[in-house]
Every structure is written in C-alpha cells, then in structure tokens.
Amino acid sequence: MHNIPGKIANGADRYKDAVHFLNGRFDCKVSAADTSGAMCIFDTFRDKIGGPPLHYHELQDEWFMVLQGDFLFQVGEERYRLAPGDSIFGPRMVPHAFRNLTIPARLLIVYSPALKMEAFFRAGLGPDSAASAEFEALHKEHNIINVGPPLSAEHEDM
Known part of the structure; x- marks a missing residue:
C-alpha cells in the first residue's frame, strides 16, 4: 500500500524536516515509504560550489535534472555540462560525479530503488566531512x- 503525501510545496520537505548534507539542503519530495521502496526523489539546493566524489552505487540507478544553475557531470569516462x-542518467555500477558551477544551484535527484537513501542523507554530514572515515563508512x-576525488575547478575547462 502506498502512502500518499498530497501536495508538497516548492522549497518544502516531504516531512517538513529538510536535511543538510555536504554542500546543500536536501528536501525529500517522494519517500521510499510513498513507493514501497521503488524510488525516492530529492530536490537539492546547493549553497556552495562542489559535489560528491566520483562514486558508483552497487544497487541503485540515479537520475538527475538541473532546475537552476550550471553543473558539470561525469558519467563513466564522459563529461557533460x-x-x-x-x-542525465547514472546507471548502477557506473562511476559518476557532478559539480555545481554556480550559486545558487538546484538539482532534482531520483534514486531507484530507494533503498535507504533517506537515512544516508539524514546522517547530516557537513562540507568538512567529505574526506573523513565517517564519510567513507x-x-x-x-x-x-x-x-x-570530486570534480574540481580544473575539470571545468572542457
């Protein structure tokens, strides 16, 4: 049975409890609880230049849509503005990373299946934790x- 949340306003979180993780705020728009774990969707607001390290998900696909600002993405060996x-789509097992190039910047992210991405972001790691043992764990x-490593300013000239 699906949990139907109703309208979620622009700039609001599904649970009225926005999460701060690395370089921005993550508003859950569709929860794993809403889809029986099939997917979850986050509207992310980037308040610092940067992004995650080059990584891959063993069990999830990831889809991104830019809502505001400019981004550099790497999926596999290819880079895209x-x-x-x-x-852009980031299939499971394929390394990917992104870097927002502007502030403000806003990115919609879909994870399928959802697994425990909400718990991942609720860990609330700040921008200085990216190279820590806690981050890796x-x-x-x-x-x-x-x-x-994350995409850096030197990757911007493409």
Whole structure:
C-alpha cells in the first residue's frame, strides 16, 4: 500500500524536516515509504560550489535534472555540462560525479530503488566531512563505492 503525501510545496520537505548534507539542503519530495521502496526523489539546493566524489552505487540507478544553475557531470569516462532543464542518467555500477558551477544551484535527484537513501542523507554530514572515515563508512553502509576525488575547478575547462 502506498502512502500518499498530497501536495508538497516548492522549497518544502516531504516531512517538513529538510536535511543538510555536504554542500546543500536536501528536501525529500517522494519517500521510499510513498513507493514501497521503488524510488525516492530529492530536490537539492546547493549553497556552495562542489559535489560528491566520483562514486558508483552497487544497487541503485540515479537520475538527475538541473532546475537552476550550471553543473558539470561525469558519467563513466564522459563529461557533460548541464543547464536548467537538462537531465542525465547514472546507471548502477557506473562511476559518476557532478559539480555545481554556480550559486545558487538546484538539482532534482531520483534514486531507484530507494533503498535507504533517506537515512544516508539524514546522517547530516557537513562540507568538512567529505574526506573523513565517517564519510567513507556511511558510503559503504549504503553500497556506495567512492573511486575518485570530486570534480574540481580544473575539470571545468572542457
């Protein structure tokens, strides 16, 4: 049975409890509880330049859509610039990373299946935790394997 949340306003979280993780705020729009675990959707608001390390998900596909700002993405060996309205797919087991190039920036992210991504983001790791043992342990616990550093400013010239 699905849990139907009703309308979720722009700038609001599904549970009225937005999460802060690394370089931004993550509003859950569709929860795993809403879809029997099939997917979850986050609207993310980036308030600092940056992004996650190059990583892959062992058990999940990830889809991204830029809502505001400009982003650089890497999926596999290829790099792409994305602007508002552009989207890109990150299949499971394929390394990917992104870097927002502007502030503000906003990115919609869909995880399928949802697994425990809500718990992952609720860990609330701040921007200074990206190279910590806690950061690596959290990733491994959620079947996310980091395989390289985040995209940096030098990657922006493409």
